[in-house]
Amino acid sequence: MTKxxxxxxxxxxxVAGCRMDSKAEIIAHRGASYLAPENTRASxxxxxxxxxxxxxxxxxxxxxxxxxxxxxxxxKRTAGVDVNVAQATAxxxxxxxxxxxxxxxxxxxxxxxLEEIIATIPPKKKLYVEVKxxxxxxxxxxxxxxxxxxxxxxxxxxxNLDVVAQAKKVMPNIPAYxxxxxxxxKQTEALLPHDPQWxxxxxxxxxxxxxxxxAGVTPDxxxxxxxxxxxxxxxxxxxxxxxxxxxxxxxxxxxxxxPAWLRKQLK
Numbered sequence: 001m002t003k004x005x006x007x008x009x010x011x012x013x014x015v016a017g018c019r020m021d022s023k024a025e026i027i028a029h030r031g032a033s034y035l036a037p038e039n040t041r042a043s044x045x046x047x048x049x050x051x052x053x054x055x056x057x058x059x060x061x062x063x064x065x066x067x068x069x070x071x072x073x074x075x076k077r078t079a080g081v082d083v084n085v086a087q088a089t090a091x092x093x094x095x096x097x098x099x100x101x102x103x104x105x106x107x108x109x110x111x112x113x114l115e116e117i118i119a120t121i122p123p124k125k126k127l128y129v130e131v132k133x134x135x136x137x138x139x140x141x142x143x144x145x146x147x148x149x150x151x152x153x154x155x156x157x158x159x160n161l162d163v164v165a166q167a168k169k170v171m172p173n174i175p176a177y178x179x180x181x182x183x184x185x186k187q188t189e190a191l192l193p194h195d196p197q198w199x200x201x202x203x204x205x206x207x208x209x210x211x212x213x214x215a216g217v218t219p220d221x222x223x224x225x226x227x228x229x230x231x232x233x234x235x236x237x238x239x240x241x242x243x244x245x246x247x248x249x250x251x252x253x254x255x256x257x258x259p260a261w262l263r264k265q266l267k
Contacts, residue, residue: 024246025253026263027128028052029236030071034257037078037102039069040109044120050260054126054253056157056235059114061137066090067114067144070098071132075111077101086133114141118148128255130179131158135166142170157211165205176207177233182216191215196224203228211235211255214246222249240265 031043032050039057047055058071068090076082079096090113099109114129121127127150131137145154156167156176164176178201183192194216202210209231217234225232235255237243243254243262256262 024251025053025126025233026259027054027056027126027233027253027255028259029056029255029257030058031055032257032259034238034261037099037106037109039071039078039112040099040106041112041116041120042099042106042109044112044117047259048120048122048125051263052125052259054128054155055117055121056128056130056255057114057117058130058132059137059141060085060133061140062090062093063087064089065140067137067140068093069112069114069117073132079111115144115148118144118150118154121150121153126153126155128155128157131156131160131163131167134160135162138163138166138170141167145171145174161201161205164207168205168207177209177211177231178202178205178207179235180210180212182213193218194221196221196228199224199228199230202230209233209252214242214254217246217249217251219249222251226250238262 028047030038031040032046033043036043036046044055057069059067059069062068062085068085070085074082074084075096078098078101080101081096085093093111096111097108098111099106118127145151151174154174156164156174157179158164159179161178164178168176180198184190185192194212198210211233214234214237231252233253234246234251237246237254237256238258240262243266246254
């Protein structure tokens with residue numbers, strides 16, 4: 001074997017390793033929400049069809065303790081009728097049309113139950129469940145997940161640290177991540193780098209890591225993530241250049257409104 005041959009082999013190993021390291025999950029934000037009505041079976045099924053690695057949905061508890069999939073506290077934006085989710089029964093919520101606001105072709109789409117969305121998860125795919133209410137949902141969430149038969153495909157996320165910590169406590173085998181936004185300078189309104197102290201807090205609460213707004217992710221913050229042996233996901237990225245920057249830094253996953261389009265741009 002020549003020296004040139006072995007150099008070529010070594011280069012191939014390095015390139016392959018770099019490609020493997022650059023792999024990041026493409027997570028469909030509220031389903032394929034750029035094309036279909038957010039947080040519906042339609043947007044979820046479309047995301048799977050478009051080969052997203054995962055789907056993210058938002059959940060609240062209804063008045064009668066059903067876990068329903070919707071982002072806002074009220075139905076006004078997506079249904080055109082102002083109903084407070086927590087003060088309405090599941091039956092009342094299910095009578096609303098949350099598809100027409102996006103397109104007439106989606107007229108009649110209902111607010112799904114979480115179990116209906118979980119049922120759509122294909123093999124080797126994941127569902128990220130963002131809890132929009134408080135820790136009172138956790139026991140019911142555990143029940144729905146355990147009954148689904150797809151426990152290994154579920155991830156819990158929330159801006160409420162108590163929610164993710166409690167979820168991790170009662171469901172230790174299910175990954176949980178703390179959601180955080182990018183902070184701004186109070187005087188200049190400039191976006192600030194993320195605070196490494198968040199990682200220490202996450203470690204103390206026993207969760208796997210953070211799911212943060214992408215703008216505050218810097219090389220120094222990513223270095224701190226690795227030092228704390230945590231995992232980092234980012235939201236919501238529809239800019240290919242920004243996605244490439246974040247993948248190069250080593251984020252585990254990118255949430256996007258346009259999963260298929262973004263994957264194509266990354267290639």
